[in-house]
Amino acid sequence: MSDINSWIDSEVKSGDVVLFMKGTPNFPQCGFSGQLVQILDYLGVDYKGVNVLDNDELRQGIKDYAQWPTIPQLYVKGEFLGGCDIVREMFQANELQDHLKGAGITIRETA
DSSP: OOHHHHHHHHHHHHSSEEEEESEETTEESSHHHHHHHHHHHHTTOOOEEEEGGGOHHHHHHHHHHHTOOSSOEEEETTEEEEOHHHHHHHHHTTHHHHHHHHTTOOOOOOO
């Protein structure tokens, strides 16, 4: 495993919820990353944002790691959940909330 793959693997497994994104949770640099930040913030999820724009090797490395061509990418308990479209659809169907609760992640109860 390359150094970047080892680093990514460590990041993915070190936090319960990790979002690889363009920008930061406080300052998303693309609309798709911004949408996932909004969803996670709305649910009150404690998560770590990793800015892929800081490093070209990381930006390509995360795509290779997940074998997923786009960013953002959301990981829950070390498992790749999906990108923006998948996570948004899961959220709208309440599947994201159920998945997070099932994984032992605390979320804000919403109406």
